Amino acid sequence: MTVMRSVAERSLRLVAGRPWFGICLLLLLALVVLGPMLNVFLWAFTRNWTYPSLLPTIWSIEFWDDTFTRADIAEGFIDSVWISLIVTGLSAIICLPAAYAFARMQFPGRTFFLLSFLATNAFPRFGLYITIAVIFFRLHLIGTVPGVVLIQLVNTLLFMIWIPTAAFQGVDRALEEAALDVGASPLRVFVQVTLPLVAPALAAALLLTFVGAFYETQGALLVGVPEVQTLPVVMIRLINNQVIVQYGAILSVALWVPSLLLLVFAQRVLRGNTIASGFGV
Amino acid sequence: MTVTGSRGSLPEPATYSGRFRIPQSVLGYTLILLPLLVMGTLILYPAFLSVSDTLTDRNPDGSLQVSLADYAEFFDTPLAVRNLAFSLRITAITVAVLFLLGFPISLYLRFTRGRLGDLIQSLALFPLFVPGIIAAYALIRFIGDNGWLERFLVLLFGYEGFTSPYLRPAGIVVGLAWEGISITVLILTAGLSQIPDSLLETATDVGANRWQSFWRITMPLMKRSVLIVLTLNFLTVFGSFTIPYLLGPASPEMMGPYMRRTFYDANLPSRAQVQAVITFLISGIVSLLYVRSVVSQKVEEES
Numbered sequence: 001m002t003v004m005r006s007v008a009e010r011s012l013r014l015v016a017g018r019p020w021f022g023i024c025l026l027l028l029l030a031l032v033v034l035g036p037m038l039n040v041f042l043w044a045f046t047r048n049w050t051y052p053s054l055l056p057t058i059w060s061i062e063f064w065d066d067t068f069t070r071a072d073i074a075e076g077f078i079d080s081v082w083i084s085l086i087v088t089g090l091s092a093i094i095c096l097p098a099a100y101a102f103a104r105m106q107f108p109g110r111t112f113f114l115l116s117f118l119a120t121n122a123f124p125r126f127g128l129y130i131t132i133a134v135i136f137f138r139l140h141l142i143g144t145v146p147g148v149v150l151i152q153l154v155n156t157l158l159f160m161i162w163i164p165t166a167a168f169q170g171v172d173r174a175l176e177e178a179a180l181d182v183g184a185s186p187l188r189v190f191v192q193v194t195l196p197l198v199a200p201a202l203a204a205a206l207l208l209t210f211v212g213a214f215y216e217t218q219g220a221l222l223v224g225v226p227e228v229q230t231l232p233v234v235m236i237r238l239i240n241n242q243v244i245v246q247y248g249a250i251l252s253v254a255l256w257v258p259s260l261l262l263l264v265f266a267q268r269v270l271r272g273n274t275i276a277s278g279f280g281v
Numbered sequence: 282m283t284v285t286g287s288r289g290s291l292p293e294p295a296t297y298s299g300r301f302r303i304p305q306s307v308l309g310y311t312l313i314l315l316p317l318l319v320m321g322t323l324i325l326y327p328a329f330l331s332v333s334d335t336l337t338d339r340n341p342d343g344s345l346q347v348s349l350a351d352y353a354e355f356f357d358t359p360l361a362v363r364n365l366a367f368s369l370r371i372t373a374i375t376v377a378v379l380f381l382l383g384f385p386i387s388l389y390l391r392f393t394r395g396r397l398g399d400l401i402q403s404l405a406l407f408p409l410f411v412p413g414i415i416a417a418y419a420l421i422r423f424i425g426d427n428g429w430l431e432r433f434l435v436l437l438f439g440y441e442g443f444t445s446p447y448l449r450p451a452g453i454v455v456g457l458a459w460e461g462i463s464i465t466v467l468i469l470t471a472g473l474s475q476i477p478d479s480l481l482e483t484a485t486d487v488g489a490n491r492w493q494s495f496w497r498i499t500m501p502l503m504k505r506s507v508l509i510v511l512t513l514n515f516l517t518v519f520g521s522f523t524i525p526y527l528l529g530p531a532s533p534e535m536m537g538p539y540m541r542r543t544f545y546d547a548n549l550p551s552r553a554q555v556q557a558v559i560t561f562l563i564s565g566i567v568s569l570l571y572v573r574s575v576v577s578q579k580v581e582e583e584s
Contacts, residue, residue: 019397021389022389022393022397022398022401023397025386025389025401026397026400026401026404029386029401029404029405030404032459033404033405033407033408033459034404034407035423035429035430036416036419036420036422036423036424036429036459037411037419039419039422039423039428039429040415040418040419040422043422051427051432052427052431052432052435052436053432054429054432054433054436094315094316094319095316097312097315098312098313098315098316098317100312101308101309101312101313102313105305105306105308105309105312106305106306106309107305107306107309107310108306110309111579111580113313113317115575115576115579116317116320117316117320118572118575118576119320119324119325119572120320120324121513121516121571122516122568122571122572123324123328123516123520123561123564123568124516124519124520124536124560124561124564125516125517125520125521125522126520126521126522126536126537126540126541126560127520127536127540127556127557127558127560127561128324128327128328128520128557129522130331130540130541130544130553130554130556130557131327131328131330131331131554131557131558132323132327133544133550133553134327134330134331134334134544134550134551134553134554135326135327135330137550150323151323153319153323154323154324157316157319157320161316211412214412215412215413215414215415217413217414217522217523218522218523218537221522221541222522222541222544222545225545232412232414235414235415235418236414236526236527239417239418239421239527245422248418249418249422252415252418252419255412255415256411256412256415259410259412260410260411263409263410264410
């Protein structure tokens with residue numbers, strides 16, 4: 001024990017405040033974190049890549065046309081877009097009024113009910129999906145769009161309630177009262193004072209929900225297949241069938257870049273720790 | 282109008298309705314009813330139904346009786362037991378790996394200022410911005426046979442003995458660790474940032490060395506963050522599907538892919554229910570610990 005302690009003590013002293021530790025960490029993280037994504041980017045512009053060359057042997061963009069004219073990818077894209085739109089819209093209708101109530105109204109059990117949405121994180125996710133799928137099976141919702149929408153809705157509740165609740169709580173009530181005092185109607189105060197102040201956070205919550213639903217894979221695979229095939233489900237088939245590496249790579253690049261931009265925007269708008277709050281922190 | 286200091290005691294200007302005033306509690310309950318109903322129907326009811334389905338058997342005369350036969354059958358099936366043990370092993374390894382990677386990074390970030398720290402933080406948070414399915418695809422190309430990692434090792438270090446973790450148990454650990462590192466670092470740095478510098482300086486002033494102040498001050502104050510990270514990672518990994526399905530071996534398999542195969546390929550929904558409830562029961566204590574620590578933190582923040 002004392003040996004372990006002194007070893008740990010020495011290593012702690014070595015590490016703290018030494019720039020070389022940070023530089024090693026940076027290089028290692030860069031390789032491990034960025035490596036896979038960079039690799040996929042290269043594959044998207046490759047015709048031929050022989051082993052063990054580090055870069056593609058023959059560069060080409062010829063697969064881009066093929067990828068986007070594939071019927072399954074085009075249909076998957078359309079399905080994904082409108083299913084995600086429905087999920088986001090539905091989630092907003094269900095959750096935003098509740099978020100307002102949680103932020104602004106006093107009622108017994110308010111904190112308890114607000115925290116009860118943690119239940120969405122407290123189950124092992126796929127086990128929960130199985131129990132939902134069993135019910136959908138009995139209700140003939142397997143292989144239908146409503147089935148996929150409902151199972152994806154489960155994921156959205158916590159974010160769509162906690163982020164907007166925090167946003168509504170952050171609005172300075174003195175501003176609203178000032179507007180009321182000079183004779184504005186409550187509705188007008190809400191639309192012209194409250195809403196503009198919470199709009200960035202609401203937009204971020206909607207974006208996070210949309211992106212989350214668009215790439216949601218396991219629920220859609222469990223409940224949607226074979227009739228409803230969202231884009232991630234098509235991706236899974238491309239991976240399993242190992243057809244042509246480039247299809248999956250091009251799809252990844254084409255889909256990831258917009259999602260990255262949206263998510264970076266969402267994170268700019270929200271305070272640093274808000275995303276962590278979705279995990280209960 | 283008077284402006285009072287506390288949020289709760291403000292008058293309610295926005296809740297008049299014609300001449301009748303709706304009590305705020307009634308309006309509040311009405312507005313939160315819908316999401317609570319959705320949670321009840323899509324989370325609590327399915328879980329409850331599966332528990333009651335698997336605990337009861339139907340007698341020939343149509344009446345129900347409590348029975349553990351379904352569970353006995355699960356534990357009598359060698360394949361099922363093997364997959365369960367495999368899932369627990371992979372989960373334990375991944376949770377440990379995430380902690381051992383995430384904690385030093387977070388400590389470093391807490392005590393470092395400047396551009397290097399910012400860069401490391403951005404890199405550690407980067408996986409949060411990569412959707413799981415794209416990450417899975419990228420990792421297959423990167424760690425797979427003849428993938429980029431192998432090429433790097435061969436060309437830069439002349440190392441020929443690379444065995445790809447793809448489609449092996451290690452592939453699952455790699456994939457889940459890649460996905461989970463961001464949230465691990467995020468939670469731990471949030472916890473560490475709540476420890477004031479002044480406290481650590483005071484400790485140094487009264488003669489504590491770095492190790493003592495770490496062990497006596499940082500660690501006790503980090504207990505809750507560490508508990509949240511360990512329990513959340515356990516639940517995420519144990520309940521995962523996509524990474525084990527795409528990066529892991531066909532046999533043994535983790536509970537996620539196993540349950541899907543039982544439900545979909547073998548078309549045995551009731552047996553998949555038993556498997557699902559067993560995952561609930563095993564993670565029950567972990568779930569309770571997770572919820573308890575998050576709730577205690579939130580309640581503290583509110584007050």
